[in-house]
Amino acid sequence: EAGVAQSPRYKIIEKRQSVAFWCNPISGHATLYWYQQILGQGPKLLIQFQNNGVVDDSQLPKDRFSAERLKGVDSTLKIQPAKLEDSAVYLCASSLASGGALETQYFGPGTRLLVL
Amino acid sequence: AQRVTQPEKLLSVFKGAPVELKCNYSYSGSPELFWYVQYSRQRLQLLLRHISRESIKGFTADLNKGETSFHLKKPFAQEEDSAMYYCALLTNAGKSTFGDGTTLTVKP
Numbered sequence: 764e765a766g767v768a769q770s771p772r773y774k775i776i777e778k779r780q781s782v783a784f785w786c787n788p789i790s791g792h793a794t795l796y797w798y799q800q801i802l803g804q805g806p807k808l809l810i811q812f813q814n815n816g817v818v819d820d821s822q823l824p825k826d827r828f829s830a831e832r833l834k835g836v837d838s839t840l841k842i843q844p845a846k847l848e849d850s851a852v853y854l855c856a857s858s859l860a861s862g863g864a865l866e867t868q869y870f871g872p873g874t875r876l877l878v879l
Numbered sequence: 880a881q882r883v884t885q886p887e888k889l890l891s892v893f894k895g896a897p898v899e900l901k902c903n904y905s906y907s908g909s910p911e912l913f914w915y916v917q918y919s920r921q922r923l924q925l926l927l928r929h930i931s932r933e934s935i936k937g938f939t940a941d942l943n944k945g946e947t948s949f950h951l952k953k954p955f956a957q958e959e960d961s962a963m964y965y966c967a968l969l970t971n972a973g974k975s976t977f978g979d980g981t982t983l984t985v986k987p
Contacts, residue, residue, distance in 0.1 A: 766922070796975070805883075805965050805977030806923070819974050854923065864911035864930045864969055870923040 765789065767871035769855050775877045781843035784874045788836070788857030794818070796868065797830055797840050798854040806854055812838065813861060845878045852876070881906040883968050885978035892956050893986050900951040900981050902940075902966030911969040912942055912949040915977070918962045926951075926964070936960070956985045 768787040776782050788795050794813050798806035809828065810820040815835040823830070827846070832838040842849055852873040858866040882905045892898045904910060912929040927935045929942045929949060940951045949966060966978040 803979065805967075805979045807977070808975055811974070819972070821974075856923075861973065863973065864928065867925050868975070872922055 767855055767857055767869050769853075769871035769874050771874060772872065773875050773877075775879065776845055777879050778847055779844040781841065782845055782876065783839055783841045784853050784855075784876075786838045786840070786855030786871060788838075788855070789869055791859070792857035792869075793835075793860055794858045794866075795832055795838050796854075796856040796858075797838070798856065800852045800854055800873070802851070809840070842876075845876075847878050850876055850878045881910070881968055881970055881974075881976050883966050883976050883978035885964075885966055885981050887981045888979070889982050889984070891984045891986060894958055895955050898953050898956040898960070898983065898985075900964050900966075900983065902949045902951065902978060904947050904949065904966075904968050906947075906968060906970065908971045912940070913967040913969065914938070914940055914949075914951050915965040915967055916962050917965070923965070956983075958985045958987055961985045 770785050796811050797809045799809050800806045809823045810830045811818040812832045815832050830840045852875050854873045855871040856868040858868045884903045886901050914926040916926040917923045927933050938953045942949050961984050963980050963982050965980045968976045
C-alpha cells in the first residue's frame with residue numbers, strides 16, 4: 764500500500780514569512796498526526812485529528828500555527844508568521860482508527876523547514 | 880504531564896555484543912510504551928510495543944512499573960541494528976510523547 768505522503772520535502776523561508784505543509788495519509792486511515800521534530804530532539808505532537816475533528820491540539824502554538832483536515836483525508840499545517848525557532852522537521856503520521864495502543868502509526872518522510 | 884527520558888544520546892557496541900537502550904518514563908496513569916526506530920534515510924517506524932509482548936528483529940523490551948522503565952534489549956547486536964531509537968509513551972487519552980532518542984552504532 765502507498766505510504767504517508769508529504770510535500771514539500773524541503774523549505775527555506777525568512778522569518779516572518781508564512782509556509783504551508785501538506786500531508787496525505789494512508790487511504791482509509793481515520794487518525795492523522797502532525798509532529799514537530801527539532802534537531803536533537805524527539806518528535807513532539809502538535810495536533811491529532813480523528814477524521815475531520817481535532818482530538819488534541821494542546822501543544823500547537825495557536826498564535827502562529829494552524830492545521831486543518833476539512834474532508835477527513837489530507838491535511839495542511841500552516842505557520843504564519845514563522846520564527847527562527849520553527850526550524851525543524853515536520854512529520855505527518857496516520858493510523859487506522861482511534862490511535863490506541865494496538866494501532867501502528869505510519870510516518871511520512873517529513874518536511875525539513877529552515878527559517879532564516 | 881508525562882515525560883520520556885532516554886539518558887544516552889549515543890551508544891556504541893561491537894557486533895555480537897549485547898545491547899541495552901534505556902528508557903524511563905513518568906506518567907500518573909497506566910501507560911502504553913513503544914519503541915520506534917529510524918534507519919538511515921528511512922522513515923520513522925514502529926519497532927515494538929509493550930502491549931503485544933513481542934520480539935522483533937531479536938529485540939525485546941520489558942515494562943518495569945516499579946522502576947518506570949522500558950529498556951530495549953538485544954543479546955547479540957548486528958551491524959544492521961545501527962539506527963536512531965526512540966522510546967514513546969501513549970497516555971490513556973491517546974496522546975503520544977517521545978523521548979529524544981538514542982543513536983546506536985554497531986561496530987564490526
